[in-house]
Amino acid sequence: MSSSRRLFLKSVGASAGMSALFLSGSTNIALAAQNMQDAIAGANGLMTDNEDFWKAIQSEFIIEKDLIMMNAANMTPTPKIVHETVIEHTRDMEANCSFQNRAKYGDLTQKSREFIAGFLGADADEIGFVRNTSEANNTVINGLDLGPDDEVLIWDQNHPCNNIAWHQRAERLGFKVVTVSTAETLNTEADLMAPFEAAINSNTKVLAFSHVSNQTGTTLPGKKLTELAHAHGAQCLVDGAQTFGYMDIDLHDMGCDFYTSSGQKWILGPREASFIYVKRSAQANLWPNIVTVGWERSKANGAQKYESLGQRDDGRLWALGRAVEFHQMIGQDRIKARINYLANNLRDRLSKKVPNIRFLTEQADGLNSGILVALISNTDAPKAAKTIYDKYRISGAIGGREDVLRARLCPHIYVTMDQIESIADYIAASV
DSSP: OOHHHHHHHHHHHHTTTOOTTGGGTSOOOOSSOHHHHHHHHTOOSOOTTOHHHHHHHHTTOOOOTTOEEOBTTTOOOOOHHHHHHHHHHHHHHHHOOOHHHHTHHHHHHHHHHHHHHHHTTOOGGGEEEESSHHHHHHHHHHHSOOOTTOEEEEETTSOGGGTHHHHHHHHHHOOEEEEEOOOSSOOSHHHHHHHHHHHOOTTEEEEEEESBOTTTOOBOOHHHHHHHHHHTTOEEEEEOTTTBTTBOOOHHHHOOSEEEOOTTSTTOOOTTOEEEEEOGGGGGGOOOSOOOTTHHHHHTSGGGGGOOOSSOOHHHHHHHHHHHHHHHHHOHHHHHHHHHHHHHHHHHHHHHHOTTEEESOOOOTTOOOSOEEEEEESSOHHHHHHHHHHTTOEESEEEEETTEEEEEEBOOTTOOHHHHHHHHHHHHHHO
């Protein structure tokens, strides 16, 4: 475990769930209601199937009554502390957008940066704020010097901002993009590693992959793939859109050169507020996308040179720090265990109740995720998708053409077991 990670966890433990950011006096909003604080104070272990515990946490969300939110891989609702922080600082800026009032965001932004860095086992000067994973990935893709003799190795299950974006850049610079596929059914970690090991070579300059695929939920071994890249003299870009807030991450231990993510997914943060991690040793050779006011100051502060954007909604960056804080108050291991518990229960119920269902999420042992993707054949897909949302109020990535329905369902801590039990019945009644 990195020293920054140890210091962060020590500080969180010493505060017994109280907020370091809250204690700064910059906001009047409590991190969570008393009933949630009491539930956490009395918690023992992972609390995975303790519905009373999770209902106390679910009370921090204002999701529509009877709406079942199953779309964490795309966007999540935020806890009260996050959206009320955004509202509070939006109101504050409307009342006084002077330079003098806005000056406080230098301190608040730095505190958020330090909290994110500690949460991810990084150093603060390796974190630059961006709007989302797409911007972060393109910062790397557009910022590296690559030429005709170079290759970039990618996974075919990457998100388009870490897939198509490489091809678009290659059209301009002339480097080669090599794409590998993993088997549909996976038994071991070696099954995941094999195609990358076969494709990488001395011309490979970058290995870029989604830590967890948004297409199937398949998880790749981040540390081992990073070691593979470095052994061949290549840098490693890990798209963490589906792992920041879901998985316990220690970036110094993983060793990757770049890690990207979004605030509006598993971390339960605000929209258009996220970060890019650039390892200190990789910063000299990664050019920034945008240069504007304050450049001389930014370029002297590590990864801050990648967050040069001009005017931005600084309150959202502060709210992202509060989302991390909320997360850590509950406990990352506890959150992941709960998500997996819900996803595994849902898979079992769908298998029993929905005919003609086939899951794309086939995991190597120990590399599961909270993303469940299934194909349901012999059904009127557009009609079924409309029924699932309009009648049964299940919000997920659900659609398809003709007679095959594709359903990506991703639970989070605001989903109850009662809802999980209902979903299989509702989908069975719709197809």
